[in-house]
Amino acid sequence: MKIIVCVKQVPDTSGKVAVNPDGTLDRASMQTITNPDDLNAVEAALKLKDETGCKVIVVTMGPPPAAGMLRELMARGADEGILVSAREFGGSDTYATSQILAAAVNRIGVESDDIVMCGRQAIDGDTAQVGPQIAEKLHLPQVTYAADIQKTGDTVTVKRMLEDGYMTIKVKTPCLLTCIKELNAPRYMSVGGIFEAYGKPLATYDYETLKDDPLIDPSTIGLKGSPTNILTSFTPPLKGAGVMLEGADKETCEKLAGLLSAKHII
């Protein structure tokens, strides 16, 4: 059994967000972090590793410095890292990215008792599309928004957290799960893990490595293969502070109704 976790290095939006003149993110001038939801996916994988002794492989697509993030994840306990990196892959949108990551997962190989995990969504794009698209391209059953994961034999029981409640789904392996922050509290790197991290295997999959996969076609990868194009990015204008009304009495309710009516909301 092994768990393949797809992770993304994203700009640290808790610091200053830098934007290029063309409206795209100035990633080079911003600190990077591992996408928070992806850390929950890695933690879920490491917990299953603690229980079963399975192998955990972390995979990312990005420029060469993303290898540093993979080493950090190995310092948390992951066993191997795969960096998917090539000029041909640059500029990929979610469709093209999932195409490439699916090819990378194919290359690693998905066996009958394996699980692929992803974070729900990345904080830079917030699309939540890559995980589900990888599942579709690999023809794997998928369960999204996992808030609890239990594995017994070849059955994985997943509690999905939705806006209006929970849904529990049982799925057979191999499968793909997308994870949310409510799933767990990610562990930190450990000192022992740090001193082992650089001795663990880290492979780079470039275009040559993946080009024979049927999913890799110049028309479906990179900027050219991306159906989505960003026209502009901008910081939304700040809204006013808003008005807070407290109390459940008639007078407060009438005041609320008056305010809503004045704005033609009711």
Add this chain to the structure above:
Amino acid sequence: MDFELTREQELIRRMTREFTENEVKPIAAETDRTCAYPRETIDQLFRYGIMGMSVPQEYGGAGADDLSSAIAIEELSKACASTGDIVATHNGLCCGPIIQNGTEEQKQKYLRMLTTGGKLGAFCLTEPDAGSDASKCTTVAKPEGDHYVLNGSKIFITNGYAAEVFVVFAMTDPSQGTRGISAFIVENTFPGFSVGKHEEKMGLHGSPTAEIVFTDCIVPRENLLGKEGKGFKIAMQTLDGGRIGIAAQGLGLAEGAMEEAVAYTKGRVQFGRPIAKFQNTQFLFADMAVSIEAGRLLTYQAAIRKTKGQSFTKEAAMAKLFTSEAAMQITTKSLQMFGGYGYTKDFPMERMMRDAKITEIYEGTSEIQRVVISNHIL
């Protein structure tokens, strides 16, 4: 000369910084207010391998180098000097002498307890009449059959009432002066061991300081650390290494105080502009930054020399002297920038200033550091 940290040292910094931000900083003020030993934090630090990080892998540690260890203490001390102190004492003063002087059996037993076993360690040297002059120690250890009998008391023992393993110094031959001192590994469960007064201190409220009392305390002969009569040498060697930890603690305190002051002065508006825009503030920060950088270079140099097996006594004393005095000055000046707010417990400055003071006193006062340094000159 290479000033770059290794990849592992960079990760140690990232890890301890993240841990400190999430786990230590949020409870630092409460720890200070309640004087509570931060047990959960320390348990986590055991889990993540910070406690006993320099212990070789075969005895349960990570085999980390001394600079990695210093970086961890520096980062923890930015938010909570008590936590930094607990770690520095455990790693430098308890694990350190056992790594250096322990027999294979002692290492297998005690270093495992002090790493994967989750047991906290302490170091018992100071006595009421033997402070800077450790040679005047009056705790005695008398050999009887297969054990030693210890009698006496030790004061100001960091980790005192939370620790379970103690490196203790006692006279086995009072007629020999410092050559009559021996070192022992003592467990808190040994008959005749007890914890005395819990000290109420000006600062470092989360660091559990206590008197340790030995009343006909039975210590097995196999717990003699090093040879009989070599205790004073072990103590001095240990303090050399421990000073790197306290230098790192002072460095962290200074950095933490300056970070707080930078953030505050950017937001505090007086006379129509943030006080960071006044040249007085800017010049103070420039001086602080120079002190911090100089202290960092001294501390890291001492740590690197220790790992390389080079002499480091003078360098460790210089680092400890410089960073502890810098910590005192920088916390004081940072508090001043906060004005009246800095004097209240609503901000961390008064805690940091109180915590900084001890770094000029323990593990060798500033005066003793000057003695050590001048002995290398004259």
